[in-house]
Amino acid sequence: MPLALFALAISAFGIGTTEFIINGLLPELAADFGVTIPVAGLLVSGYALGVAVGGPPLTMLGGRLSRKTMLLALMVLFIAGNLLSALAPSYGVLMAGRILAAFAHGAYFGVGSVVAADLVAPQKRASAIALMFTGLTLANVLGVPLGTWIGQVFGWQATFWAVVAIGLVGLIGVVALVPRQPRPTGGVLRELATFRKGGVWLALLMTVFGFAPVFAVITFIAPMMTGVGGFSSATVPVVMALFGVGLVVGNLVGGRLADRAVMPAIYGSVGLLTVLAAVLAVVAGNQIAFVVVITLFGVAGFATVPPLQTRVLDAASGAPTLASAANIGAFNVGNAIGSFAAGLTIDAGLGYAAPAWTAALLGVVGLAMAGLASLQVRRDAGTPNLDPRPARAAS
Numbered sequence: 165m166p167l168a169l170f171a172l173a174i175s176a177f178g179i180g181t182t183e184f185i186i187n188g189l190l191p192e193l194a195a196d197f198g199v200t201i202p203v204a205g206l207l208v209s210g211y212a213l214g215v216a217v218g219g220p221p222l223t224m225l226g227g228r229l230s231r232k233t234m235l236l237a238l239m240v241l242f243i244a245g246n247l248l249s250a251l252a253p254s255y256g257v258l259m260a261g262r263i264l265a266a267f268a269h270g271a272y273f274g275v276g277s278v279v280a281a282d283l284v285a286p287q288k289r290a291s292a293i294a295l296m297f298t299g300l301t302l303a304n305v306l307g308v309p310l311g312t313w314i315g316q317v318f319g320w321q322a323t324f325w326a327v328v329a330i331g332l333v334g335l336i337g338v339v340a341l342v343p344r345q346p347r348p349t350g351g352v353l354r355e356l357a358t359f360r361k362g363g364v365w366l367a368l369l370m371t372v373f374g375f376a377p378v379f380a381v382i383t384f385i386a387p388m389m390t391g392v393g394g395f396s397s398a399t400v401p402v403v404m405a406l407f408g409v410g411l412v413v414g415n416l417v418g419g420r421l422a423d424r425a426v427m428p429a430i431y432g433s434v435g436l437l438t439v440l441a442a443v444l445a446v447v448a449g450n451q452i453a454f455v456v457v458i459t460l461f462g463v464a465g466f467a468t469v470p471p472l473q474t475r476v477l478d479a480a481s482g483a484p485t486l487a488s489a490a491n492i493g494a495f496n497v498g499n500a501i502g503s504f505a506a507g508l509t510i511d512a513g514l515g516y517a518a519p520a521w522t523a524a525l526l527g528v529v530g531l532a533m534a535g536l537a538s539l540q541v542r543r544d545a546g547t548p549n550l551d552p553r554p555a556r557a558a559s
Contacts, residue, residue: 166283169292171337172276173299175239178330179269180303181311182246183211185327186262188312189320196320197255204255207262212500214263216493219270223489224356226271231279231485232342235272239338242268243331250324261324270496273297274489277473279342287423289477294419294470301415301466305408309401356486363479364487366537371472371494372501374434374530377441377523378465380502382407384510384519385458391516392448403455410462418467422474427541429471430534437464438527445520469495475537502526 186193186207194204226234245265252258273296280296281289307330315323358364381388389395389403414433421429440461447453473491480487505526506519514521 166341168283168341168343169280169295171334171341172235172280172296174330174337175235175242175272175334176276176296176299177303177307178299178327178334179242179265179272180300181307181330182242182249182265182324182327183215183269184304184308185311185315185323186211188308189315189323192315192320193258197258199255207259209500210259211262211266211269212496214266215270216496216500218263218267219274219489219493220486222267222271223274223486226275230344231275232338232344234275235279235338235342236335238268238272238275239331239335241265242272243328243335246324246327246331250321250328270492271489273300273492275485277477277488277491278485281474281477283343290422290426290429290470290474291416291419293473294415294422297415297466297469297473298412301408301411304411305405309405358480358484358487359490361479363537363540364476366533366540367472367476367479367487368491368494370430370434370475370530370533370537371491372498372530373526373533374430374437374468374472374498375465375495376498376502376505376526376530377437378461378502379499380506380519380523380526381441381444381458381461383503384506384516387510388448388516388519389454393451393454394449395451395454403458406455406459407462410459411466414463414466415469417463419470421467422471426471426475426478427534427538430468430475430537431531433464433467433471434527434530434534437461437468438524438531440464441520441523441527445517445524448517448520 186204190204193207194200197204222238223234226237229237242265245261245263245268247261248264249258249261252261276296277293280292284292311323311326314326385404385407386397386400389400390397395403418429418433421432440457444454444457444461447457472495473488476487476491477484502523506522509518509522510516512518
């Protein structure tokens with residue numbers, strides 16, 4: 165794999181850390197700004213909304229730039245957002261800094277996926293995308309625990325200063341290692357025209373419902389563990405770390421599988437995620453079984469990411485940048501739907517194991533979207549082959 169992919173992964177590590185770090189700093193932020201924990205939690209929702217809403221328009225605005233220039237501009241925006249967060253004198257300014265960084269997040273992963281895929285041979289595209297997303301998964305294993313410790317010991321501002329430093333390293337890496345690429349041809353109109361394709365919309369819907377089960381479970385994993393499984397609160401971070409390791413493994417495995425055949429990789433990963441969600445609901449009261457299943461759930465969860473991102477690139481062939489950014493937004497829409505739907509089941513009095521059943525139902529919807537997408541692929545190609553990627557050129 166080219167060294168440029170590692171530069172993309174470093175930036176992804178910083179972006180992933182700033183996305184998830186708020187979860188570990190909510191008590192400090194709430195106390196410092198004099199707000200409640202739920203109000204402080206809106207910093208998470210605001211970030212997700214910024215990713216979903218800001219990414220595609222920002223990608224369109226940068227449509228006249230080369231992709232390397234676009235990546236550099238987005239890293240500068242990301243650094244500026246975290247710098248504003250580190251200096252924030254009020255809750256409102258911190259929210260503004262979070263949203264600014266979120267805008268960079270959505271567009272960066274969209275453009276970065278296209279760049280990563282173009283850096284390697286066609287048969288290695290999904291693995292290249294997976295390597296870039298490894299930075300995001302490692303953020304859960306390393307960045308978030310370390311950032312939480314820094315914030316608790318030195319103050320939450322220090323965490324954002326650390327993220328600024330990571331962003332600068334990523335920026336330098338992109339400057340030094342990512343090769344200059346030509347500007348996208350066709351401009352904004354061509355990128356927008358790709359959304360006339362039914363396959364693009366089905367790919368986005370697959371992402372929404374194929375990934376929604378992950379956040380349906382993980383949002384409420386702490387009360388599920390303590391309220392159903394009888395775990396102590398001190399064990400929650402340990403189990404979350406195992407879940408994070410599962411994410412890293414699943415991301416790399418998903419890339420390898422998607423390089424072989426995209427649609428079968430989607431069926432396999434989303435199908436396994438659905439089954440594991442149902443199993444988790446059944447074994448939630450057994451601590452050993454819970455730990456094993458939640459780790460495997462992490463593997464299946466991020467095994468969906470490379471094939472889902474690759475599928476949207478295939479569906480939007482010829483003008484993939486905007487569709488790729490929209491797919492990053494689709495992941496975040498899935499996050500919101502999963503956590504919201506799971507929360508409704510708890511509010512309805514169905515218990516803390518109910519989010520796992522919710523995840524299983526969402527996974528079934530994701531599989532249905534995959535079935536429709538397969539029909540679309542067959543229609544477009546005029547062949548029953550489920551793998552929509554173009555045939556490998558003879559050497």
